[in-house]
Amino acid sequence: MTPSAQRYADRRASSFAAARLREGPDLFPESTSVRPGSELAWQSRWFAGHFGRDFTSANGQAVRIVQFGWWNHGAGPDFRDCAVEIDGVLRKGSIELDLDAADWEGHGHAGNPAYEDVVLHLYLFEDTNATRFTRTAAHREIPQVRLDPGSVPPGAVSIPPARPGRCLPAIRQLPPDDWLTFMEDAARFRMDRKARRWLRVASVHGEDEAWWQGFADAFGYARNQLPMTVLSQRLPLRWLQKRLPDAEAILFGVAGFLDGSALSHGDEPTRQYLRGLWESWWRYRAEFAPGEPHAPITWTLSGTRPTNHPQRRTAALAVVAASWKRIRPFLSPAAFDSRKAIALLASLEHPYWCRHYTLASAQASRPLALIGRSRAAECMANLCFPILLSERPELWEDYVRIPAAPVSERLRRAGLRLFGSEAATSDAITRLWQQQALLQIYDDFCMQDASDCARCPFPEQLASSSS
Known part of the structure; x- marks a missing residue:
């Protein structure tokens, strides 16, 4: 662990019992007006x-x-x-x-x-x-x-997703350089923890399988990370590589998306696509179809953006498997170049999924990115940089230049809690590394507090660090 990450780890450990620290979920609308x-x-x-x-x-x-x-x-x-x-x-x-x-x-x-x-x-x-x-x-x-x-009074109310915390005045009073140092410590700690998780998987299954499961986790977003990871564990990359012509069909079948309904109700491109998948899937169906002894994978569909639908993410995983020989060289420490890796992931295409949101949707009027540059950049930040940074410390300079990703609901809550408003958050958080730092602070303090902010130690820690 780097000295910077260790500083944050020490501060974190002194705040709450380590056993209580955990990740929080990622969902909350900006405001709610209801009947x-x-x-x-x-x-x-x-x-x-x-x-x-x-x-x-x-x-x-x-x-x-x-x-x-x-x-x-x-x-x-x-x-x-x-x-x-x-x-x-x-x-x-x-x-x-x-x-x-x-x-x-x-x-x-x-x-x-x-x-x-x-x-x-x-x-x-x-x-x-x-x-x-x-x-x-x-x-x-x-x-x-x-x-x-x-x-209670009648009528609808409009509610912000979070209110400012007690730490807001302390953050405002902290010298800017001290706050940036604290943020960097938090970001490095988060990266170090991700790297250690990946290394544990690699020690059990090998590096390629660890990368494979890492991409699946990244494609799952907050709602479907576990189902995507389970899918990648049930179908190891090394096994799929021996069956590449059938890999996509097997992934969709094991995911539970080949139930046959779209064959009769989908548009013509969908029916043609599914017929092709079924021509492969039927040979594996008896062994891998969801049901005993294989528990069905449960997907979360509510609140999921159409471009992030699990069917599209499964297609992206299938294209990664088919393109592995092109992708793998970019994942070695010596050859890693984030700009080229992002460009490669963003360039991956699929003839069906670049025009469809789901198997039940009509054909889109414009092309759809299978992964897209923003998601590719997040894959680099959440997967590649944490793993490769230990061997190439200079990659930190590339990492801190990655622009901020689209704001998730959890980021929105965290920003309101620490900075008081979305405008103030936008001014303070302009890079992806800062978003990662903000999430780590939010997870380690806001999400661990059970006093509605009253007894959270974070404001006092900030005040003492600047004295």
């Missing part, structure tokens, strides 16, 4: 704090909301990374808000592992003649709180 009366409207009022913080559960427990978390508009519980005190015991997890107490069962949450971390179930209405319990798939009982609809 009164809908479930979204009640969720909006809840998140705005209109119901208050203190409640009594259905079985008489004292419930206090310490931290409202962030509002999840995708699959899974409604509010993530919350902190709730129940009879004085702090619990961290998710909160689900339903219109009716029966919706927990009616919506299938009871059997859905994605709801296993829910620590509080909120609802507004119930059948007083029925007694209902909220339980997870593991049969853990979840405290229930009935909210009083008459206790």
Whole structure:
């Protein structure tokens, strides 16, 4: 670990127990305006704090909301990374808000592992003649709180994704050079951690498989990183390389995308494309089709941009496999050139997927980049630079010149928390390395805090570092 990364690691370790540090999810809209009366409207009022913080559960427990978390508009519980005190015991997890107490069962949450971390179930209405319990798939009982609809004002509200934290004044008062040093320490720490993860995979499966799984993870974005990684693990690169003519079909089949429905409902280019895949897939179907003993890969589709649909990302992975002999030389420390590597990834094409968003979509009116320069640059920043920097320290100068990537929802929340506004964030964060540093700080401090900022040590650390 570099001295810079070690400085950040020491600061990080002194703030929270290392066992609690973890990655946060990546989802939150910039603002939310909703119709009164809908479930979204009640969720909006809840998140705005209109119901208050203190409640009594259905079985008489004292419930206090310490931290409202962030509002999840995708699959899974409604509010993530919350902190709730129940009879004085702090619990961290998710909160689900339903219109009716029966919706927990009616919506299938009871059997859905994605709801296993829910620590509080909120609802507004119930059948007083029925007694209902909220339980997870593991049969853990979840405290229930009935909210009083008459206790809040009517009408829709507009809510920012985050509010400024206590660290905002400390950041503003910190000398600019000190803040840049702190940011560099955080960025280097993040890179070092990614490199160590990659090295662990390489030690088990070899470097090529580690690169293969790394590309799959990068193509998965925040919502589908795990499914893409599982796909690359089930179909190792060395195995696919021996079956390149069939590789794309096998990837799509194992991913669960060859169910036959688009063969009859898709447009003519789609039907032709799928017929070609099926001509290969049928020979492997019995061995690899989702189902026992191969658990189906579960994809997250809600909230996913069309260009990031898992089917397009699977196609990109297939093209990487087919182009591996061209790509692999750029991944060696001696030959690595980020500009050439970005240009190569951005140039990869697919005759079908450069005109379609999904197997069910109509043909696009304009060509679509399979990977694109922005995603290619992020692959370099998140995968290649962290791994190669230890052997070529001078690559840091290339890394810090990479422009900022499109702002994710997690970056937007982090920027509002630390800088107070999107305009201030745009002024302060102009390079991709700064985005990575901001995410690391947000993960290590904001996401680990369970006091709604009140007891987070980050502001005091900043103040002491400048004294």
